[in-house]
Amino acid sequence: MIRQLRRVLGPEHQGQYTRFLVWATIYGVLQGLAVSLLVPIARNLADGDWSGAWRWIGVLAVAVVCCGIAHYIQAMRAFGVALVVLRTMHLNIGDHLVTLPIGWFAGKTGSVAQIASKGTMAAGGAAAHLMTPVVIGIAAPASVTVSMFFFDWRIGLALLIAAPLIALAARAAAGLIARSEHAAHEAAAESSERVIEFARCQPVLRAFGRTSDAGYPPLTEAITTQQKVARRTMIESVLGLALNGVAIQLVFTALVVLAAALALGGDLTGIDLLALLGVATRFVQPVSEIGEFGGALRQIRGELTRIQNIMDTQPLPEPTRPATVTAPGQVELDHVGFGYEPGTPVLDDLTFTAPPHTMTALVGPSGSGKTTITRLIARFYDVDAGTVRVGGIDVRDQTTEDLMAQLALVFQDVYLFDDTLRENIRLGRPDASETEIDEAARLAGVTEIADRLPNGWDTRVGEAGAALSGGERQRVSVARAILKRTPIVLLDEATAALDPENERFVQRSLETLREHATLVVIAHKLSTVVNADQIIVLDEHGRIAEHGTHDDLLARGGRYAAFWLERSSTRGWRLEAAPS
Numbered sequence: 375m376i377r378q379l380r381r382v383l384g385p386e387h388q389g390q391y392t393r394f395l396v397w398a399t400i401y402g403v404l405q406g407l408a409v410s411l412l413v414p415i416a417r418n419l420a421d422g423d424w425s426g427a428w429r430w431i432g433v434l435a436v437a438v439v440c441c442g443i444a445h446y447i448q449a450m451r452a453f454g455v456a457l458v459v460l461r462t463m464h465l466n467i468g469d470h471l472v473t474l475p476i477g478w479f480a481g482k483t484g485s486v487a488q489i490a491s492k493g494t495m496a497a498g499g500a501a502a503h504l505m506t507p508v509v510i511g512i513a514a515p516a517s518v519t520v521s522m523f524f525f526d527w528r529i530g531l532a533l534l535i536a537a538p539l540i541a542l543a544a545r546a547a548a549g550l551i552a553r554s555e556h557a558a559h560e561a562a563a564e565s566s567e568r569v570i571e572f573a574r575c576q577p578v579l580r581a582f583g584r585t586s587d588a589g590y591p592p593l594t595e596a597i598t599t600q601q602k603v604a605r606r607t608m609i610e611s612v613l614g615l616a617l618n619g620v621a622i623q624l625v626f627t628a629l630v631v632l633a634a635a636l637a638l639g640g641d642l643t644g645i646d647l648l649a650l651l652g653v654a655t656r657f658v659q660p661v662s663e664i665g666e667f668g669g670a671l672r673q674i675r676g677e678l679t680r681i682q683n684i685m686d687t688q689p690l691p692e693p694t695r696p697a698t699v700t701a702p703g704q705v706e707l708d709h710v711g712f713g714y715e716p717g718t719p720v721l722d723d724l725t726f727t728a729p730p731h732t733m734t735a736l737v738g739p740s741g742s743g744k745t746t747i748t749r750l751i752a753r754f755y756d757v758d759a760g761t762v763r764v765g766g767i768d769v770r771d772q773t774t775e776d777l778m779a780q781l782a783l784v785f786q787d788v789y790l791f792d793d794t795l796r797e798n799i800r801l802g803r804p805d806a807s808e809t810e811i812d813e814a815a816r817l818a819g820v821t822e823i824a825d826r827l828p829n830g831w832d833t834r835v836g837e838a839g840a841a842l843s844g845g846e847r848q849r850v851s852v853a854r855a856i857l858k859r860t861p862i863v864l865l866d867e868a869t870a871a872l873d874p875e876n877e878r879f880v881q882r883s884l885e886t887l888r889e890h891a892t893l894v895v896i897a898h899k900l901s902t903v904v905n906a907d908q909i910i911v912l913d914e915h916g917r918i919a920e921h922g923t924h925d926d927l928l929a930r931g932g933r934y935a936a937f938w939l940e941r942s943s944t945r946g947w948r949l950e951a952a953p954s
């Protein structure tokens with residue numbers, strides 16, 4: 375665990391952590407030494423050697439003062455280390471996360487948040503406060519054992535044998551406790567995920583008449599499993615603690631028996647025996663604490679491993695010498711092949727070019743890979759085969775900053791920050807003037823939203839934009855794109871969110887964006903498709919089935935034409951897979 379912590383902390387803070395461990399060790403050694411001094415003091419008192427006794431009492435006083443000083447220093451260092459661990463972990467994790475491919479975050483936001491908050495807090499506390507009793511639990515008994523060799527080698531030898539026995543029992547107990555607590559942790563995480571799901575899916579569940587938790591089997595199952603695991607955890611934890619306690623009692627009894635035997639044999643005096651019993655008690659207590667904290671330490675090791683796994687994830691490779699854009703506003707996919715999972719291709723040998731200042735409509739059945747194409751253009755993932763070029767340059771030869779400077783993304787899962795409408799639009803270009811923000815808002819129809827809201831432009835939009843409808847969120851996102859004034863805009867036309875008002879604004883925004891940008895649109899509306907300069911029709915295998923303008927494709931009389939005839943009269947037109 376110490377090695378893991380040092381890795382997570384990075385080279386600049388390793389020295390500070392080492393110094394804390396050294397002080398904790400000094401404190402433990404001094405504790406052991408102070409306790410061991412009871413034996414010579416007792417011996418001298420028994421022999422009536424007062425001057426010898428005072429000498430040892432003096433040594434004891436010095437040891438106690440040093441012990442107090444060491445305690446203070448190590449406590450202060452522990453506090454400092456806890457703060458450094460917390461701060462450094464947050465910074466290191468944050469710095470690393472921004473270098474990871476955006477695709478890596480898919481389905482991981484919950485666990486990343488958990489690791490970055492709970493994981494780092496636990497690791498910060500453990501690095502300092504849990505490590506202290508563990509280090510003392512090793513250093514103090516070790517110092518008692520060494521000291522005992524000076525007073526009676528047989529007692530020293532007995533302690534030397536006893537220490538690893540107690541440590542082994544403590545380790546076994548900690549393993550038992552940690553294993554059951556790990557299972558409890560997993561079961562608790564599953565339950566809370568199901569509760570969140572249950573809350574989020576209320577509209578669907580109610581629509582299907584599932585109005586109680588009994589009507590939602592995954593939640594019921596998760597809670598039942600959690601109860602079973604909690605029972606097992608309790609039994610195993612008690613067993614673990616009992617094992618630890620029994621081992622300590624056995625060792626303690628063996629030490630008492632040995633000391634008593636030596637006393638009976640005349641090798642030790644009664645006073646010696648009493649002093650040794652005191653020493654044995656102080657020997658056993660810190661070792662037993664390792665057992666108590668061992669389970670917690672193992673859990674922390676799990677958190678550290680999860681943090682380390684994030685840190686070990688390879689960042690998106692960035693070029694050392696970024697290339698300069700040669701064809702501003704152009705998007706090209708050149709024999710692109712891609713799959714999220716190995717062996718499951720999503721896009722296959724896809725080639726098309728979206729020339730500058732044109733609109734390309736992507737259409738195709740659900741799951742044909744339209745969204746995936748936009749993700750590859752924005753380099754959320756790297757292609758498996760072929761090349762994606764933006765501005766004439768392979769996206770892998772551009773820095774994220776250079777690539778994103780050319781792109782504005784208007785996706786369905788628009789994220790709005792819990793800030794005012796105006797600040798959410800400003801995100802598109804933080805240095806934009808108020809007039810430019812107003813103009814972008816007017817074009818995208820956000821002004822109408824502001825007029826309706828109680829505090830107008832100063833209304834906060836709630837967590838993730840919860841105070842707005844899906845269509846309204848998309849209008850804010852379009853306003854951001856207009857404000858950003860990038861040469862390329864990737865837009866996913868929301869299907870569900872497009873009521874007539876939203877549709878009118880989105881169409882108007884498309885016209886505005888089209889004046890200065892290349893548009894690649896996942897098109898669901900007839901008007902968008904008809905107005906596009908080119909239509910890319912994907913088949914269900916992620917290949918291009920047809921490619922051309924609306925008129926070309928109609929004249930060709932193929933898949934597009936068939937669906938056009940079938941669906942053109944239907945509102946919410948959408949291209950579906952051809953019946954085979």
Ligand SMILES: Nc1ncnc2c1ncn2[C@@H]1O[C@H](COP(=O)(O)OP(=O)(O)OP(=O)(O)O)[C@@H](O)[C@H]1O
Nearest residue numbers: 480714715720738739740741742743744745746747
């Ligand atoms: N993050 C992901 N991990 C694994 N598979 C994914 C992921 N995202 C999408 N897929 C899969 O890739 C395929 C293409 O998905 P994509 O979202 O690109 O299709 P689409 O044409 O945009 O569909 P729709 O019109 O329904 O939005 C689907 O089979 C989908 O299940």
